[in-house]
Amino acid sequence: MAELHVIGQIVGASGFDESSLFCKWDIHAGSAWKLLAGRREGQTQVDDPQADDVAYWCHPIDVHFATKGLQGWPRLHLQVWHRDAFGRSALAGYGFCAVPARAGWHGVACGTWRPRGGPRQRLARRLLGGGPQLRRPGPALGAAERFRLRTEAAGTVHLQLAVLPRHFARYGVQS
């Protein structure tokens, strides 16, 4: 019956080659977790920074979970997308990070990656846009054989999450 309340925001992203980025996010949790309130997925606006290369979204996250077990601690899945001058969007990076387990305020930096693809694809990506994407991003982010995937590093997504656990101590979980 423990509760976990995550309040925070996706502050922005830095270090991406592209500008004008937006982010799709969702929170995955195990079957023991029950969403009490809040939205567990969403999408930010496109930010096209003019000054430096940090895209700011300040997208709010406010989810309230109840759980009956620790397994499947909530994870954030992030997809950063890039919107080019023609209004087309292409993937800029995948990333995922666990919601911090300790109570309090956390600044989380989530590194992202994207599939590298073959030389042809890379060339096409440079010239035409688009790029290799995961066919099924959901399961892939949790897949054990992820090392098979050839990726390249993308930028970092910055999050600020305040974690409010409740009644975990009652079940012997210190947080």
Next chain:
Amino acid sequence: MDCSEESRMIIMEDSLDEDPAQAEKLKRTLTAHRHRRKKPLREAAGAPEPPPEEGSPASMAAAPPGAAHQAPRGLPPVPSASRTGFAEFSVRERMREKLKAARSKAESTLLQEDPSPRPRRLKSIREKKTEVRLDKESDKDEFREMQEDESHISSKVKFHDSAKKPKQKTSVQNDFPSAEETYKFFTFDFDSEAERVKAGIRKKNELNHEEEAEEEEDVETHEEGQEEDETDEDAHLVKDDDLFDLGQTAQDFLVVKPAECESYSEQLQREKEFLFIPSMQAVPASQKMPGNMQPRFLEDEGLYTGERPFVPPSNLNILENRILRQEQGKEWFGDDGKILALPNPIKQSLTRPPIFSLEEGIEPELETLYRKAIKVTAASQYLVGPGDFQGPFQLDIDISGLIFTHHPCFSREHVLAAKLAQLYDQYLARKQKNLTTLLTDKLHALRNAVQCSIDGGDAAVPKPVAQQSIPEYKIEIRQTRRLRDAEQEKDRTLLKTIIKVWKEMKSLRDFQKFTNTPMKLYLRKEEVDQRLDEKAYEAEIQDEINELLEECREEYEKKMEEYETELQEWKSWKKAQKSKKKKKKKDLREEEESVDDCDFGEEPVKPIPPKMVNSLEIEQQAREKADNLRRKPGEPVLIPELVLSGSITPSELCPRAEVLRREDVKKRSSFIKVLFNSKEVSRTVTRPISSDFRVHFGQIFNLQIFNWPESVKLQIYETVGISSTTLLAEVFIPIPETTVLTGSTPIEEIEFSSNQRVMLDHEGVGSGVSFSFEADGSNKMTLMTSGKVSNSVSWAVGEKGVPLIPPVSQQNTGIASALKNIDAIASIGTSGLTDMKKLAKWAAEAKLDPNDPNNAALMQLITVATSGEARVPDFFRLEQLQQEFNFVSDEELNRSKRFRLLQLRNAEVAEFRNYKPVPLHEREISEKLFQDYEKRLRERDVTDSKHYLDAHRAIVANYLQKVQESVINRFLVAKHHFLLSDLVNEEEIPSLGILGLSIFKLAEPKRPLKPRRKERKKVTAQNLSDGDIKLLVNIIRAYDIPVRKTVSKLQQPSRHSRPFNEMFAASPSAQSPGENIDWVFNQVLVRPFVEVSFQRTVCRTTTAEGPNPNWNEELELPFRAPNGDYSSHSLQSVKDEVFINLFDEVLYDIGEDDHERGSGIHTRVERHWLGCVKIPFTTIYFQARIDGTFKVDIPPVLLGYSKEKNLGNDRGYDSVRNLSEGSYITLFITIEPQLIPGESVREKFDTQEDEKLLQAAAKYEAECTSKFPSRQCLTTVVDLSGKSVFITRYIKPLNPPQELLDAHPNSSQTTAELVARYVALIPFLPDSVSFAGICDLWSTSDQFLDLLAGDEEEHAVLLCNYFLGMGKKAWLIIGNAIPEGATAYVLTLEQNQYAIWNPSTGCFYGQFDTFCPLQNVYCLISCDNIWFNIQEYDSPVRINFDISKPKLWKSFFSRSLPYPGFCSVQPEELIYQDSDKAAVAELQGRIEKILKEKIMDWRPRHLTRWNRYCTSTLRHFLPLLEQNQGKDVEDDHQAELQKQLGDYRVSGFPIHMPFSEVGPLVEAVRSTGVHTIDVSNVEFALAVYVHAYPQNVLSVWIYVASLVRNQ
């Protein structure tokens, strides 16, 4: 330090013993000793802590000096505990010690004087110490005395030392002021010391030497102190010492020695002494085994040992040798003489993943896909759901053919042939299995085995084992034999039947003289060697006989045993019986009989000894059996062979019946339909049935599907000729497992049969009809049409070999989230489980090695399975250990009220949508909170007729509720879609122009008499709370209020409804002024006041006088939002109405007698309801303010009041006003502060409209709104299912109820009014209330009539359609009216005049009617076009309704875009159900009863009397009102009432309402306040009349009256 100390002591001793001449030597040793000390001191310097010492007392204090060193302030050394050891020391020793101490002290003082690197610090230490340790000082002095007394050696030494030191220093450290130092040393310091010494002596004299121990201690501590100082100083003086050392003559200390060198051999020799090198020789096994045991090799014994890790044998030998040297070294060796070792832990397979290679396939979930950069459409795609579109999956259904095993057209021969074929198939199948040979072989093998074990030649198998297995074998043999016999018998009978059928067939062919089937059976004979065969046969029989004999013998033995025991029992019983009998004989002879009798019953039967079986008999038996079952020796082996090589007799040669049959077959053909999820998806081509009743299709159907199939079914159809098609049978095909893929599936045959009964008039035997092969008709048989479909169903394989299989879980997608938490068994099923018991049995029989890790998994499984109740989980769990680690169970989690509340609130369930505070603790949430919600859930499907009084309405209400819910849920989702403007609030930077303007404004002259309208500040909803919002109602004036009339005999001529002409002509009424003259003078006052009630708050104005009062009062009413939620969608759903009631205040003089009347006034105030105006809050909310003159809803009959025609003071204004009857009130209503109405939901709806049309509509709308932003342009609306529909589709001529048309056949105007009234009678339900914050939903007219509820649009559409149906010219007006706001009216063209109809009230107005509630006209809509008003004005009075003028009206369809001719969404014709009269009558009674009860409830303190007479009169009167639609009956009625109720003062009125629910009726009655009268002798009358119109449209009349008897 330790040793140095010792050495020093030794030196001291020496120095004491030896003469002073040796001082020189001593000095030298001292320095040497110092030199030696230098080393540890250096260490001490390096690490501040001096090395700890043990043993010597002097060293005990080593730690404190260290501490002192560390902390320069210097802690006084703590005197150490008493040391008993010292008692042993002799006095001399003690003295020696003292001496030593003194000397060292002297040294130290010397050193102290030295200009040390940190002299000040040292000094301070010293001083401190001296201060602290006064007594010690005295001790020191004392010993100094002694020192002086005894010898001067030490002092000499001291002085020497001190003298030498500076010298040395100067020699090394140049330019040091040594002279000054020495001076200091000799004068200053020593003097002070001496002084102190003296003082000490004085003290000491008292203390004296007596206390030895104390002294000792003191000395000791002193010494410690000394030493401390010494070390301290030395630490800093290391350098000096070095120098000092070097400065000494080298030969004194150094000895030159040759370099030491150890030869290698020597080294080895030395090493040999303490090194052990184990040999590499193998260790004999005997050494490794304890005692003289033989090594035991487990592996040879058949036990699993596992593979040892590889170690080079030399290393192993070394290890073994070493271990053997060790104590108990043998423990390290196992039974086999090898070192104990675990099996090799190295896995054979690589655990490290192989290095990435591109050729290798990637996991499907990691597959990447190059996606082009695409523009994302507006439909926002979240991560929700499956990541991307999961393409269509494919199920391949291959239907290869159809074989009939019976068909009605089968001839007799076919029947036999089919049978033969079946038998032959069976034969082939058996032959393939060849069970008989298998079993025979097994039998032989077993026999051999038994033979072997009996012979016992094998030494390998120990005897007992073999002995044990023999009985097992024997049992096995018996079983096998029995099986074999059975199989043999089956084989033989099968062969026999085949031959029999074949013979029958042959005879049939002979009989009928033609052949129909190409079947031929050959029996091949296989000759066998007679002799061998016989031998084998005989041997077999002999074996069998032997076994049987043995068996019998065993049985016999067993039986014999049993017999023995039984016999024994019997004998003992017999004995007992006999003795008993004897006794009895003695005792009672006469009773013998009876006793005997009863005993007899219990007497056990004497057992019969078993017979020994005769061997001959058995032989006989065995031979008989063999004869029956087996081929006789020498008999050839028969092998049947079925071929289809026979020739079929051509039709010409056949008899007529057969020809007919063949022709019939030719006519027949068949096809198969494929049904997927019970829907036909495809069918095969129709193929004729061939003469051998086979149909070949050979078609593969690729079904592209999205979901997991529910069922796949084949339907087999047969067509005869061209016409008739009959369904033969349905075959369900199992849905293939996910592993079944196309290309790997064999064709399966699925049997089917049909219970169809077919009788044919030709040779065909038919189906379901009995027939016989015999000539006499006996042995009848009945066959059903049956056959086999050969097919295969499999999943297709897509490109890249990915099977196109829908995920199994997909079948639950709709409720996936709910199901996820339920057991995995639900989704996976138990099919994958195997029978554990069988497995365990097999494992036990197979004697698996339980130690072999290869079997570990299996063994574990078996142990789990077999260990009693520890059952194997009968499901596969996806999240293992989840259950074990759960904090709480699911039930508990679900029970949590807090969580439930949070979830419900989050889901925005109606009851909890705006529930703000959710308590933190469970206990703070009361159970009651959920009661309403649960009740609603429970009653969702239960129609509660009690509240609705009418079953239909209850159903409708339920339906509406559901539609509403579903729509709300849809829109709640849409509400969470935000636009940029919702999130980002950017204020525009004021431009220079604006700034300039405002500067100019400052310069403007002030005009206080011309106030400017200031825009009120709008308030956003979120920062509001209770009490912040007020409703301001400004009541300005009223016109034409009915006036009281005293009982008057004057009869007014009844007015008849005016024709249209009269209305439009705006001419004064036809009433003659002459009649009214009386009224002008007889006018009775009316004292009206207005009471405004809103949300249970009531405010009233002051009382004004006259029929045209002027109040001009502002009333302020607080507004409270439901649940304290002031968000816009909550405000939109406020259902409260503002009631503006008009009352007449009547004063009655109730002075009882005249003398009272003279002295005081005693009056009673009564209020009489005159009428009301209702304005829904939502209208005010949306309009922000309501300003205008409203018609007061005045009942058609107001007893005691009459409508005044103020013709006497007729003025121009009045003449206009008088055109419309009724009273009017001018109001101004607003909300303070102004609220921002919520925006309608921006949602794109699904639509079936043409894309071009939608584009055109959007363009049109954009054009219109750009020109006239305030005018609403409507092109598409949303229907009930949430789809966009082009608006003109709603307009279509429809037939009004025939009943209404028939009512006034000759007057079109009355009919129109009646129809309008009918439409108005359909209850009004604003959908902006029910669908809060949501745009309008338009229902079609039939839906509207079914629902019997709707808002303005539905009413208007229906009325417009009716008018069109009646042949009028009618349009829908989209406009703005008061008080409704944006609304829809109907415009008709009547005799060149435009009439505007209010569909909600049924009233109509002329175009130039000032009191027409329609204020603005935006568009007109007909069934084929839309016209947008592009005139300057939009008030109906000021515009031209001529739509043919394109300058005034902009049409949607024009020449450039012609009307394409839409089909309407409306039905072809409306069908009306007649209302149920009985139900209506019942409803009428119930309403009356309820209302009466309510009135009595509202008067709890008064007696409520009902005047029956009056009630009946009123009841009688109500139908009349309905008939006349409430017009023109007033005066007749009044007169009639007066006549009947002579001396009663009656005040009352009929209320007319459309019927939807009881609630509004009750509310309406209550709002009139009739019950509030509290005259003691008041009586009431209440009558209800319900008039039913078609389609259950009910008009309710309620007549309420209060009667007071006139005194």
